[in-house]
Amino acid sequence: MILAQLPDPQLQPLLYAKVTKYMLHGPCGVDNPQAKCIVNRKCSKRFPKKYKKRTDWAEDSYSLYARPDNGLVFEHNEARFTNQYVVPYCPQLLLLFDCHLNIEISAGLETVKYLSKYIYKGPDRATMEISGGMQDKIKAHLDGQFIGPTEACWKIFEFNMHGESPAVQCLPIHLFNKHYVNFHAHQTVNEVLARQNVEKTQLTA
Secondary structure, X not given: OOEOOOOOOOOOHHHHHHHHHHOEOOOOOOOOOOOOOEEOOEEOOOOOOOOEOOOEOOOOOOXXXXXXXXXXXXXXXXXXXXXXXXXXXXXXXXXXXXXXXXXXXXXXXXXXXXXXXXXXXXXXXXXXXXOOOOOOHHHHHHHOOOOOHHHHHHHHOOOOOOOOOOOOOOOOOXXXXXXXXXXXXXXXXXXXXXXXXXXXXXXXX
16 A cells, blocks of 8 residues: 555556656755755655665554665666655555655554644644733733634634544443433432333443
């Protein structure tokens, strides 16, 4: 489902064209020390990656994808790109959308936390300083809120903020005739037992 290597230009010419157009990182490092990804003379995206014969699942980190040293090289503007410079991609999505799509497998806890951070972190906020006189708490509260145009439209049209597929609901587990029954303090036992469907629960019904 996810690859990080150059496809065979003879067997998959269309995919090869898309990967070489959209999914190559660089050049950076020695070939281009002025690249935007260079921080402290190193690539912040950790390219070039090491060659790997197979994909490994790294605990609490991103997966280490297979990057075989198979001799495939793409040359562009005097730069040479091998499997060490390929950004992870999904072949089906790349061919469908025809654009740069950085796809990662959420196999570890850190990648799931990374995705959830962007979904649930909320709107951008600013730090302010209030000085002198009485503090208007209502004005300070309103000034401290900021909603961008995208989030504003999303909330105006009342779109769902999240979803589950398939929907999962936790059912209360109990032994036969050992379920909880709610009743008012003034009710007698007979009144509670005479109530319609008192023997049914969310689990048994």
